[in-house]
Amino acid sequence: MVETDTRRARRLDPRLTVALAASKLTAMGIRRLGRGGGTSAPGLVADRLDGAMLTKLTGRLEHGAVVVAGTNGKTTTSRMIADIFEAAGYAVVHNRSGSNLVRGVVSAFVTRASLTGAPGGEIGVIEADEAALPELVRRTHPRVLLLNNLFRDQLDRYGELDTIARTWRAVLTELDERTTVIVNGDDPTLVAITDDIRAKRVCFGMNEARHRLDALPHAADAAVCRVCGADLAYHALYVSHLGDWYCPNCGRARPELAYAGGNIQLHGVESLAMDITPCGEAARPIAIGIPGLYNAYNALAAVAVAREVGIGWDVIARAFAAFRSAFGRIERVTYQGRQLTLALVKNPVGFNEVLRMLTAETGGLALPTLIAINDLDADGRDVSWLWDVDFELLATGDGDLHTTGLRGPDMANRLKYAGVALERIHPAPDDLTAGLDAFVAAVPEGGAGYILPSYTAMLRIRKTLADRGAVDAFWQQ
Amino acid sequence: MIEKGHVSVTTETPQRLVIGWLYGTKMNIYGDRGNVLAIAQRARWRGIDAEIREIGLGEPIPDDIDVFFWGGGQDQEQVAVSRDIQGAKGEQLRAAIEDGAAMLAVCGGYQLLGHEYRPHDADPLPGIGLFDAYSTAGQARFIGNVVVNSRWGTLVGFENHSGLTFLGEDVEPLGRVEVGAGNNGTDGTEGAVYRNAIGCYLHGALLPKNPALTDWLIEAGLTRRYGAAALAPIDDRLEQQAHETAIRRARATR
Numbered sequence: 001m002v003e004t005d006t007r008r009a010r011r012l013d014p015r016l017t018v019a020l021a022a023s024k025l026t027a028m029g030i031r032r033l034g035r036g037g038g039t040s041a042p043g044l045v046a047d048r049l050d051g052a053m054l055t056k057l058t059g060r061l062e063h064g065a066v067v068v069a070g071t072n073g074k075t076t077t078s079r080m081i082a083d084i085f086e087a088a089g090y091a092v093v094h095n096r097s098g099s100n101l102v103r104g105v106v107s108a109f110v111t112r113a114s115l116t117g118a119p120g121g122e123i124g125v126i127e128a129d130e131a132a133l134p135e136l137v138r139r140t141h142p143r144v145l146l147l148n149n150l151f152r153d154q155l156d157r158y159g160e161l162d163t164i165a166r167t168w169r170a171v172l173t174e175l176d177e178r179t180t181v182i183v184n185g186d187d188p189t190l191v192a193i194t195d196d197i198r199a200k201r202v203c204f205g206m207n208e209a210r211h212r213l214d215a216l217p218h219a220a221d222a223a224v225c226r227v228c229g230a231d232l233a234y235h236a237l238y239v240s241h242l243g244d245w246y247c248p249n250c251g252r253a254r255p256e257l258a259y260a261g262g263n264i265q266l267h268g269v270e271s272l273a274m275d276i277t278p279c280g281e282a283a284r285p286i287a288i289g290i291p292g293l294y295n296a297y298n299a300l301a302a303v304a305v306a307r308e309v310g311i312g313w314d315v316i317a318r319a320f321a322a323f324r325s326a327f328g329r330i331e332r333v334t335y336q337g338r339q340l341t342l343a344l345v346k347n348p349v350g351f352n353e354v355l356r357m358l359t360a361e362t363g364g365l366a367l368p369t370l371i372a373i374n375d376l377d378a379d380g381r382d383v384s385w386l387w388d389v390d391f392e393l394l395a396t397g398d399g400d401l402h403t404t405g406l407r408g409p410d411m412a413n414r415l416k417y418a419g420v421a422l423e424r425i426h427p428a429p430d431d432l433t434a435g436l437d438a439f440v441a442a443v444p445e446g447g448a449g450y451i452l453p454s455y456t457a458m459l460r461i462r463k464t465l466a467d468r469g470a471v472d473a474f475w476q477q
Numbered sequence: 478m479i480e481k482g483h484v485s486v487t488t489e490t491p492q493r494l495v496i497g498w499l500y501g502t503k504m505n506i507y508g509d510r511g512n513v514l515a516i517a518q519r520a521r522w523r524g525i526d527a528e529i530r531e532i533g534l535g536e537p538i539p540d541d542i543d544v545f546f547w548g549g550g551q552d553q554e555q556v557a558v559s560r561d562i563q564g565a566k567g568e569q570l571r572a573a574i575e576d577g578a579a580m581l582a583v584c585g586g587y588q589l590l591g592h593e594y595r596p597h598d599a600d601p602l603p604g605i606g607l608f609d610a611y612s613t614a615g616q617a618r619f620i621g622n623v624v625v626n627s628r629w630g631t632l633v634g635f636e637n638h639s640g641l642t643f644l645g646e647d648v649e650p651l652g653r654v655e656v657g658a659g660n661n662g663t664d665g666t667e668g669a670v671y672r673n674a675i676g677c678y679l680h681g682a683l684l685p686k687n688p689a690l691t692d693w694l695i696e697a698g699l700t701r702r703y704g705a706a707a708l709a710p711i712d713d714r715l716e717q718q719a720h721e722t723a724i725r726r727a728r729a730t731r
Contacts, residue, residue, distance in 0.1 A: 387511030409718040
């Protein structure tokens, strides 16, 4: 394998070299102009000059590429996987900044590749946007494809869930036995679209006794059997529509789990621990410094990928012990003498899980909280999704709720209809910096608060905090 | 879920309002549950006992519904619902509207209140013909903020539809679009009104940030039940801010 790879890399491909040179120059130019991380323009240039660049570069990775997809948790999960690979001693090519459209992935590979076309690493980790997944899979022929979950998200951009599921199904049927598809078996939609594929399917899921939901949340989408159309039932429900499901009508049920998570211990907004039981083996304890049940799913998915690639449990434990979350996903900063915890909220399921985490210990919201909602393209221009989040959870508790962002007023109104007392709702100015200042002034010095921003609001707030010395800029990580 | 009101104005015999949510869990893809919440909460804040009843597939229309809500679903669900609403169920719904019940239908529900929906590559899905209108699958998708001038004042919401709706002579439009595509992107109309039933393409959710329309639906429902209705004013500052911000964003992003 190594010899073949070296020989291939040595065989010069002039078109590839020109494309690499041009896009590397683009990236340098962008950095020099100070235009942010320069995460997608180089990919655009590369694509124009050599449309096969990504296929060529991933084809030269000695240990192949892992593609990670899912509505929620793909950035966090792909970082866990990349960290595990690095702990195992591999040089990893990864679109780590979270730029996950085709051009963002191409840019990440351009950065690492040599001008002669060597990929600059032995294994690839590719985080894929839902809409870009089919194209990325076709271009990279992954060794492992991880399908983490499929939730309702930004209907104005992605279309309905059925539409995404159909495009995924189409590419899944093209894969052969050289690809291992690792699937969240707790997600009935993902199971349905991976039934009868030629690729090897490996399922993970939860067998968890304590952290269960009583009923499907309003945000849940896939509660019907994809085969017979009957309503699905659950032996246990964990997050949104994820759980130990079965169809009471036709008898379809969650497949056997190759990796089962359980005995989950959630420690506030700090960390979690759980046991992972590979089919037919003893349970293995893992621990990681990021919080929430949704991250237990992400950790389980990352372990499944690592084990399928043949990485040992000790290496996984070492990587998890050193793991830091992706920028803005969940972050703790000290700012003007206040402890602020930032958690990105980008769709109903993610928001529900963050609220569940913040209210888990006291049953209500204990700390003052700023919710920052924008309606730019990357946030979703339609704020209807706020009505699918169960803000009713916040009606109990003493924490004041401040709102800001281009759609801050929509958010404040949503809280009113959730039954939050009017005295607890504080509309701050729509301008995010003014909104942040008003919020911070309302948190007592030495106190703590939560900031829950939508995507572009997170970028803006984080930049303000970075400019004022509270956090590092993300592309330096 | 929706039990906690802000104000409770106690009268000697509290009035009732029964909200019928057609196909609730099956047709709720764009946060349209917010419309049901808005009707219930604004009734409760005035001391009215509001009850929400879901009317699922195969279940008859109860005869004591004051306000109906019908949202949108994905394609698969739209087919099942079209089948379900035919026959006696559709007749019961029409009879309730003829008798003065109020209704808001959005997107998929709106289309099935017309004569039929004509997909690209399948047989037409019959509606119940409450509105003299039909819908057809379009080529493009209309996605964006919408501002409509109506007899309820300016209404603001978000459209996301590829179906085109064309109104006949026996139905009024909800209003005329100032921003957005509306019913079909060509004739400047948005939505439809027949008696106290409104159909439209506006998500957002629509009612929480257009409280005048919400109160009109509640009043219509109460009037049918009690012969008259007068809603006490409530503190609408957050609703008005959301309303004005949404209009400003719509005009800025058109």
